[in-house]
Amino acid sequence: MDSTMKRLLGVMGLALPLLAGAQQLQDPTRAPAGLTAAAAAAGAVEGEGVPAAPRLQSILIGAAPNNRRLAVIDGVTVTQGGKFADAVVERINDNSVVLRRGKLRETLILFPQTPGGLHASGNKR
Template structure:
């Protein structure tokens, strides 16, 4: 009897199919890029997150290209010189680079009230 039960369980496992991801686009719209077709990675570091403690003297931590760095530490040879809620300043010698979480918003166009 135990052998029959094991055979039924094994048969059921063979017939089981993986569940489909409801958030995945249809196959006709989704074609994963081949490694050679992939766009070249940006050489500019990408700021992904900034965490600043609310109390004075608290931690300032940023995530740049997946690497966690603190204020004053080094990232690819540059010193993390400053942090705000939306940007990190990297200094390497005389070179200063500002990484932003969000692209700067375009300046608003002024409309004449008579138009």
């Protein structure tokens, strides 16, 4: 073995312990650990026969003159006056959607209040 090869092997031998201790890269699109734990806990409750509440994901309000209003609930695009599952979409507001099932009304909020007075966006109300 020539001296260059010996030096290369020596450097690799020193670098291997450093590489073994290197931190693994995290997926930037993965939800934070606290959120996944909360989702798992919610899933455990839902798995016990309690249906999951619909989740409002997005609201789109068109510009004048028609001000068309759309919302995305659990991945389904709905319009004001349209249907979502067994409910009628009664109103689409700037930050909420009102669903009506017979006489029962349910309001879905886009950015619900979180503990400590912060919104999901991280801004104080």
